[in-house]
Amino acid sequence: MTAKANAFYAQSGGVTSVINASACGVIETARAHRDRIGKVFAGRNGIIGALEEDLIDTNRESASAIRGLMQTPAGAFGSCRHKLKSVSDNRAEYERLIEVFRAHDIRYFFYNGGGDSADTCLKVSQLSQTLDYPLQAIHVPKTIDNDLPLTDNCPGFGSVAKYVAISTREAALDVASMCSSSTKVFILEVMGRHAGWIAAAAGLAAEQEGDAPHCILFPEIAFDRKKFLARVKRSVKRYGYCVVVASEGTQTADGQFLSDAGTRDAFGHAQLGGLAPALAGMVKDELGYKYHWAVADYLQRSARHIASQTDLDQAYAVGKAAVEFALAGKNAVMPCIVRGKGKRYRWTVGEAPLADVANVEKMMPRDFISRDGFAITDKARDYLAPLIAGEAYPAYRKGLPQYVRLKNTPVPRKLKKRFRVG
C-alpha cells in the first residue's frame, strides 16, 4: 500500500470505438478514491506525452465530460505507436519517464493498448526494481484485432465485429435486390492484418443456408485464386449473387499480401491497399460478373454510433479494474475478460500476469474456420455472438451523435530539460 500519489494514463496504438470508455473507467474509479489517488494525468498522444512532459490534467474536466467519454470513439487524449525498446537499448527513455513521473509525483501507470503496449507496460513495471522508483504499472487491454492472449476477448473488438456483421447483412440485401440484372459480386475489405477475427465476425450476418457472406477470406488460410473464383461462381449460380468479406491480411501460401500486389496508376505510381479492387479485378477478368467493392477502413473502428453494449461495458470494466488492481498494490498485471461456463453468456474480470501477455499473439483457432476455409464454424459463432450483443447508442443532436470534446488542459511543466521523441 502506497501513500497518496498521482496516476498516469495513456492510450496506445490504433484507437477503437470504446477505448475512451476504458479511460472513463480509469478516471471515474480514481476519482472515487481521492484519498489514495491524487490526480489522473493523461499523456498527450500516448506515451510520447509522458516522455515529452506533455501531460493533460484530467481533473480539469467535469464529471459529465468524463462520462461523455463513454459515448465518444477514438482516443480523446491522442494516441501513438511508439514502442519503448529494452532498458539496456534505450535507458535514456526510461530515465526520462522516471524523471517526469517523479516531478509530477506519479506512481500509478495505466497503459491502454494492445500487444506492443503490453510489452511497453511490462518494461515500465520493472522500473521500480531496475531504476529504483516506486511505480505500479497496469495494462488496460484494447485492440480491435482481438489478438491478446489470456483474455477471452479484447475490448474494442466487439464493436468492430458488430459493425462488420451489420454492414455485411445490409450490403447483402442491396446486392440481392439488384443481382438479377446488375451487380452480382460484392466485396467488403475489413481490417485484421494478422488474424481473421474481424473477417470472421461477418459470418454472424448469416442466419440460414444461402445467406451472405458466401465467402470469407482469412489471413490464416492461404489464398488460392482458383478456389476463390470457383467459390464465387458457385455462389452466383446457386443464390444469384456472392458477398465476399476479405481480411486485409489475406495472403498467398508464400506469405505475400494480396493488398501489396503492386498496383500502379496511369502515371506509373505505386498504389497501396487495394485488396478489394484486386479481388474485384480477378472476378471481372475470370468470371465477367459485374461487381462492387467497399473498403471500410477507419469507419469500422470508429463506428461508435452502433457500438456493442457488451463491448462498451467490458471496456469500462477493465479500466475500473485496472485502478482497483493498483489500489490493491498489484503491479505488472492486466485485467482480462473471463467467460463463464454454461450456455448463457456471462463474463467477469480476471487478472493476467503481464509477462504472459506481452508479445504473444492469439491467432484464431483452426476449428473456428470451416474445412473449406471460406466460412466460420458453429464454434466460432458461439464464441462471437455474445460479443456483439446490445446496442450502445450515443446521444444525438440535430441528427448527429454528440461526441464529447475535452479541454485537454496541459499540466504546467516542471522540468527544465526538454526531450523530443523521434
Add this chain to the structure above:
Amino acid sequence: MTAKANAFYAQSGGVTSVINASACGVIETARAHRDRIGKVFAGRNGIIGALEEDLIDTNRESASAIRGLMQTPAGAFGSCRHKLKSVSDNRAEYERLIEVFRAHDIRYFFYNGGGDSADTCLKVSQLSQTLDYPLQAIHVPKTIDNDLPLTDNCPGFGSVAKYVAISTREAALDVASMCSSSTKVFILEVMGRHAGWIAAAAGLAAEQEGDAPHCILFPEIAFDRKKFLARVKRSVKRYGYCVVVASEGTQTADGQFLSDAGTRDAFGHAQLGGLAPALAGMVKDELGYKYHWAVADYLQRSARHIASQTDLDQAYAVGKAAVEFALAGKNAVMPCIVRGKGKRYRWTVGEAPLADVANVEKMMPRDFISRDGFAITDKARDYLAPLIAGEAYPAYRKGLPQYVRLKNTPVPRKLKKRFRVG
C-alpha cells in the same frame, strides 16, 4: 373514379435504406381501401417482373411482415435498371405490359424510382390513351442522389446523408487521435456520379472552425490537382490532419472522372473505381503524408441501422400519397416533398406533374458550395440539416438488426406467351 381493380408496384434502379418504407406505404394504404383496390402485385425485380409476368402476391404477406418493410433496407421485391424506350421504338414491350395488366386486372401502376423511372412511369401513364387501356400511373420518388426536380428532396437521400455525416465525424476523431505521429490524411469516397449532394452532406459533420471535413470534392467543381494538394497541406499544417470527402463523380475540367484514371494491377489488368486510392497516391507522392482511405460504396445506401427518421417518414408518406392520388383518379403525377416556410422545418406532401419530372436532373445550386469550392455554405447546411434529423432504429435480435424476409409468393401465370427481357 374506376371500379375495384388490382394494383402493380415495382421498385426501380439503385435501392436505398428506406425504399421499402415506400412499399409499406403503398401496400398498407391499398389494404385500407379494399373496396377500391383488390390486390397489390409487386414486380419481381422491378418492371422486368411485369414484362415477364413474374408477379409477387403481396396479399400473402402478413400485416406484420409488411410493417417489417419499414425497417428493412434495399428492395424487398427486387429491382432493376431496365428503362423502357419510347412507344414507337419498342411497342412490343408496352403491348406486353398491357397484356399482363389486363390478364391480372391491374389498373393502378405505382413505380418507385428516380429520374429514369419517372420517364418510364410517364410513358406508362400515356398508355391509357395510346393503347386504349384504363391505367393510372403514379410515380413514387426514390433516389439517394437527391436529383429529382420539383420535390424539395428525395426519399432515400436523407439516410445516406446521415450515414456519411456520421461516418465523417467518427473517422475524423480517429485520424485526429493518431495524427501527431501517424496517419495525417484520410479520404472517404462517397456516391454521387453527377451531383454532389451526398458529398455535401459530409459537411454537416463540422460544427466549428477546424472540424472535419477539411476538403470536399464535388462533381460540380472541376478538380484541380494543385489546389487540392494545397488545401490538404494547409489543413495538415493548421489542424494536424486533413479529412477529405470525395464524390465518386469528381472530374477534371475536361470532364474526365478521376476514378477512371486507368489504374492497372501488377498483371496489367485495368482496375476501375479507385478515386480514393488515386487521391491518396497524389497525397503520398506530392506531400509524403501517411494516409488512409475508405470507400463506403453500398454500405452507405443500405445502412438502415442508422436511417434518418425524417427520411423514413417521408418515404412512407410518398407511398401512401401515391395510393391516395390514384384513388382520387389522378394519373401521371408524383407525390413530392414540400418544405414549409419559416425557421422550423416542416414538410407536407404535394403533387408534381410527371411530365415536368421525367429526365430533369436537379443539380446542387452553386451557392451551396463555398467560393473556394471545397466546403458547403450555410445555405446548404440549412437545407441539409433537417433531412438527417431523428434516428429510426430497427429492432435487434442477438446483436443484429432484424430485417424482414418476405415470402414473395408468385402469382400464378395467366398468359401462355412468355416474354424475356434483354
